[in-house]
Amino acid sequence: MDRPQLSIPVMPPKQPSILPRSKARTRKGSEVNEGSTTCGAQESVCVRAEGACLPFSCPEAIDEDTLGPAQTTSTTIRKARASFSSFGHAVEDLRSFPKRLTSKRRKSVVSTSTELEEKQAELVNRIYMVDQDYQKGSTSIEEQTPHHCVAPRWLRRCMSTTFRQHRRSPTTPAHPSATAWSHSDSPFPPIPGLTTVPPKIPDSFSSGAAARAAAAAQNEVQENFRRLWVSQSKVDRDSESGIGIEVRERPSEDEIPVVRQDPIRALPREIMTHILSFLDAASLVNSELVSRQWCRCASDSLVWKSVVLNDFRLQVSNLLDAGEVLHQSGAGFGKTGPGQDWKKMWKARKSLDQRWSEGYAAAIYLEGHSDSVYCVQFDEKKILTGSRDRTVRIWDAHTYECIKVLGVPSGNPPINVSPVNGDLARRGHRPFATVISPQSTSMPDPSPLSPYHTGSILCLQYDDDFMVTGSSDCTCITWDVKANYRPVRRLQCHTAGVLDVCFNQRYVVSCSKDTTVCLWDRENGSLLQRLSGHRGPVNAVQLRGDLVVSASGDGVARLWHLNSGLCIKELSSKDRGMACVEYSLDSKTIFAGGNDRVIYQFDASTGELLRELSGHKDLVRSLHLDSANNRIVSGSYDGSIRAYDVRNGRCIVDFTYWTTSWILSAKADYRRIVATSQDSRVVIIDFGYNLPGAPLLEA
Numbered sequence: 001m002d003r004p005q006l007s008i009p010v011m012p013p014k015q016p017s018i019l020p021r022s023k024a025r026t027r028k029g030s031e032v033n034e035g036s037t038t039c040g041a042q043e044s045v046c047v048r049a050e051g052a053c054l055p056f057s058c059p060e061a062i063d064e065d066t067l068g069p070a071q072t073t074s075t076t077i078r079k080a081r082a083s084f085s086s087f088g089h090a091v092e093d094l095r096s097f098p099k100r101l102t103s104k105r106r107k108s109v110v111s112t113s114t115e116l117e118e119k120q121a122e123l124v125n126r127i128y129m130v131d132q133d134y135q136k137g138s139t140s141i142e143e144q145t146p147h148h149c150v151a152p153r154w155l156r157r158c159m160s161t162t163f164r165q166h167r168r169s170p171t172t173p174a175h176p177s178a179t180a181w182s183h184s185d186s187p188f189p190p191i192p193g194l195t196t197v198p199p200k201i202p203d204s205f206s207s208g209a210a211a212r213a214a215a216a217a218q219n220e221v222q223e224n225f226r227r228l229w230v231s232q233s234k235v236d237r238d239s240e241s242g243i244g245i246e247v248r249e250r251p252s253e254d255e256i257p258v259v260r261q262d263p264i265r266a267l268p269r270e271i272m273t274h275i276l277s278f279l280d281a282a283s284l285v286n287s288e289l290v291s292r293q294w295c296r297c298a299s300d301s302l303v304w305k306s307v308v309l310n311d312f313r314l315q316v317s318n319l320l321d322a323g324e325v326l327h328q329s330g331a332g333f334g335k336t337g338p339g340q341d342w343k344k345m346w347k348a349r350k351s352l353d354q355r356w357s358e359g360y361a362a363a364i365y366l367e368g369h370s371d372s373v374y375c376v377q378f379d380e381k382k383i384l385t386g387s388r389d390r391t392v393r394i395w396d397a398h399t400y401e402c403i404k405v406l407g408v409p410s411g412n413p414p415i416n417v418s419p420v421n422g423d424l425a426r427r428g429h430r431p432f433a434t435v436i437s438p439q440s441t442s443m444p445d446p447s448p449l450s451p452y453h454t455g456s457i458l459c460l461q462y463d464d465d466f467m468v469t470g471s472s473d474c475t476c477i478t479w480d481v482k483a484n485y486r487p488v489r490r491l492q493c494h495t496a497g498v499l500d501v502c503f504n505q506r507y508v509v510s511c512s513k514d515t516t517v518c519l520w521d522r523e524n525g526s527l528l529q530r531l532s533g534h535r536g537p538v539n540a541v542q543l544r545g546d547l548v549v550s551a552s553g554d555g556v557a558r559l560w561h562l563n564s565g566l567c568i569k570e571l572s573s574k575d576r577g578m579a580c581v582e583y584s585l586d587s588k589t590i591f592a593g594g595n596d597r598v599i600y601q602f603d604a605s606t607g608e609l610l611r612e613l614s615g616h617k618d619l620v621r622s623l624h625l626d627s628a629n630n631r632i633v634s635g636s637y638d639g640s641i642r643a644y645d646v647r648n649g650r651c652i653v654d655f656t657y658w659t660t661s662w663i664l665s666a667k668a669d670y671r672r673i674v675a676t677s678q679d680s681r682v683v684i685i686d687f688g689y690n691l692p693g694a695p696l697l698e699a
Contacts (some may be wrong), residue, residue: 264293272297277306281346304342308333312349331628332670332697341696348693352671355687356643359429359653361672362689366395366682368402368440370414373676375459376665380698383674385682386457386469394485395437400684402440406485407452415680429655433689451487453477459500466522468508470498476510478525489525493518502543507562509548511538517550519562529565533558542583549590549604553577557592559604571602582625582632589646591632593620599634599644611649615642622675624667633673635663641675641685643668658683671697 264272276284276298284307287298297303312332332352334345355361371388378384382403383395392406455473462468467479468491476491476498496513503509507528508520517531517538536553548560555577559569576595583590583604590602599613599620618638625632631652633643640656641663661678668674671694673685688694 264291264297269297273300273302276300276303279303279307281307281311281350299343301340301342304346305340308342308346308349311346331699333699334696335699344693345696348688348691348696349670351691352688352694352697355691356652359655360432361429361655361685361687362433362435363431363658364400364435364437364684364686364689366400366402366437366684367680368393368395368437369680369682370409371412371456371680372415372664372678373680373682374457374664376667376674376676376682377461378667378669378674380669383682383684384460384462384467385676386460387680388456390453390456390471392457392460392469393440393442395682400435400437402437402442404485405442406479407457429653431658431685435689451477455497458497461501461503466503468501468503468510470501470510472497474498474512476501476508476520478508491518491520491525491527493527493530496537499538500540502541504543504545507543509541509543511541511550513537515552517541517548517560519548529562531560531565531567533567536577539577539579540581542581544583544585544587547583547587549581549583551578551581551592551594553579553594555594557581557590557602559590569604569607571600571607573600579619579621580623582623584625585627591623591625593623593634595619597636599623599632601646601649613644613649613651615651615654616640621663622665626668626670629670631668633666633668635666635675637662639663641666641673643673655685658685 263275267275276287279287284298284303288295332349334340366383366385369385369387369389369391373385373387375386376383378397381397383397384392385395386392388410389412390407390410393402394404394406395401396403453469453471453473453475455471457469457471459470460467462479462481465481467481467485468476469479470476474492474494474496478488478491480486480488491508491510494510494512494514494516498510498512501508501510503522506522508522508525509517510520511517515532515534515536515538517534518527519529519531520526521528531548531550534550534552534554534556536555538550538552540551542549546562548562549557550560551557555573555575557571557573557578558567559571560566561568571590571592573592573594573596578592578594580594581590581592588604589610590604591599592602593599597614597616597618597620600609601611601613602608603610613632613634616634616636616638617640618636620634620636622635623632624634625646630646631643632646633641635641638656639659639662640654641658642654643652644650645652655673659675659677659679659681664676664678666673666675671686671688675683675685677683688697
């Protein structure tokens with residue numbers, strides 16, 4: 001093994017030159033007087049022997065007996081070096097060689113290159129032996145030298161480090177603390193810290209070399225700890241698969257430290273709000289009980305907005321298909337602007353759903369028509385009804401007052417309206433409150449009869465801009481809603497009464513007792529197509545995009561494609577005719593009801609009968625699909641109004657004999673059911689009556 005390279009060059013012996021004492025100068029150029037020592041107590045001497053330079057820790061003159069009278073070396077006064085550590089006996093010899101001798105004043109410093117070379121070789125050999133014994137793990141060095149003299153790797157790294165200091169002029173007086181460090185000043189080297197604890201550095205370390213030595217020692221200790229942990233850890237290799245995967249034994253849960261810190265205090269408010277938004281309502285209520293800070297964060301409106309959306313899953317985007325305007329009565333989301341109290345809204349919506357499941361509702365009766373009420377449509381602000389008395393009445397949805405009458409009454413005497421008797425009910429839910437609308441003060445429009453219907457109003461539909469009505473006078477009338485319900489034009493093609501109407505952005509579709517379906521242009525009212533194929537009166541139609549479904553008294557529901565005018569599918573009942581039909585907003589499901597006393601649920605793509613919803617005792621006259629809340633509401637000639645869950649076909653509520661006659665039409669939203677009857681009254685089954693927070697659900 002080659003000996004390690006040291007930073008002390010050894011040159012072949014040559015005849016050194018002696019600098020005359022009269023010419024000796026300091027590094028700054030100052031001369032040294034003859035007969036005086038070349039350095040003080042704080043300076044050092046550099047002995048030059050043709051390339052060999054040895055710094056001394058004490059700059060005293062060297063006796064001629066030591067170096068020999070025949071050979072001398074040039075002397076140069078240099079700045080005193082502060083020692084950095086005592087890294088063992090080998091470094092001690094390096095720093096103190098040649099030995100410190102008390103020199104007499106005016107003695108010259110001479111040395112022979114032979115003795116200098118021998119001592120250098122001896123020192124190199126000694127350091128080399130220390131390194132060899134350390135690598136072999138021998139303890140002989142520990143027996144021969146003190147414990148602190150054994151030189152580890154970090155000590156050898158530090159020995160090869162440059163310890164050059166900034167030089168100081170010899171004329172500048174040295175500070176007392178800058179005296180040369182000796183072996184007796186600090187006999188202990190830096191003490192490495194355990195694991196991540198920093199090392200302890202003696203106070204006498206004043207140079208960068210000490211810090212580098214301490215860092216090297218610390219790195220070596222950490223490496224030893226890592227090797228010890230790897231050697232003690234249980235390692236298994238997957239020999240079956242042939243992949244050298246090391247599978248270490250996982251520590252037990254008791255050994256894993258658990259960090260217990262309040263996230264409300266550690267994280268920003270925005271992050272905690274986002275985290276809490278993934279919780280359900282019950283977890284949020286429990287979170288509010290932790291502390292005041294938790295209560296404030298868990299009660300944030302944005303957190304409860306996520307709860308409302310996740311709990312009720314109201315898909316607003318599905319309420320209106322592209323290119324189609326189908327007016328909806330409301331989804332129960334409330335206002336979308338800022339300032340919405342989502343927590344109170346969630347409580348109101350939860351209470352409202354609870355009332356739906358229990359059938360807990362109030363009965364509100366609208367009285368004003370003088371004859372049977374055939375059709376109804378409503379939203380959160382108004383209710384529109386069409387009657388046999390040839391008028392359309394507009395009611396305020398909050399005060400239940402009739403605010404406008406469209407058309408001229410027939411002049412027939414009003415029918416006798418008997419009070420609703422709760423004792424007549426043999427099944428179903430009863431109202432917890434009964435409200436009668438105030439006496440109507442609205443008078444019919446004094447305009448001439450020509451713009452209005454001359455027969456019963458059998459059907460109607462409206463949106464924010466447009467309304468169309470169908471009558472037994474065989475015509476349809478379109479109305480401008482924004483112009484205070486001004487009649488615009490009359491659509492004439494049918495040869496019998498118009499039983500149902502619907503429209504979207506492009507088309508108006510009407511059906512009649514004449515067994516036909518007519519397609520009109522919404523903008524100019526021109527007739528586009530006339531669809532024939534039914535063998536009985538067409539009682540109901542529904543429009544989705546370019547598809548129209550119609551239900552007829554012949555017992556068949558037909559699906560038409562408007563572009564071609566062809567019937568692409570037929571859906572038949574088991575017996576008798578169909579009186580009503582509903583087409584889902586996603587165009588996947590068709591519901592139909594009629595004389596069979598059941599509600600059929602068909603797959604629109606295949607025509608397969610999926611389910612039959614039973615419960616009515618007579619003809620099913622009306623259907624309304626509330627897609628936002630997964631409910632379908634039906635009205636029957638048996639005087640009952642029922643609501644079913646479209647996901648499983650289960651009957652949710654049954655309201656029987658809330659009127660005194662047949663149910664002719666029924667529509668519903670998230671809060672109420674509005675039904676019309678042959679007894680000239682309109683009944684509102686309101687689940688949100690006097691419910692705290694119910695107004696927050698209105699858009």
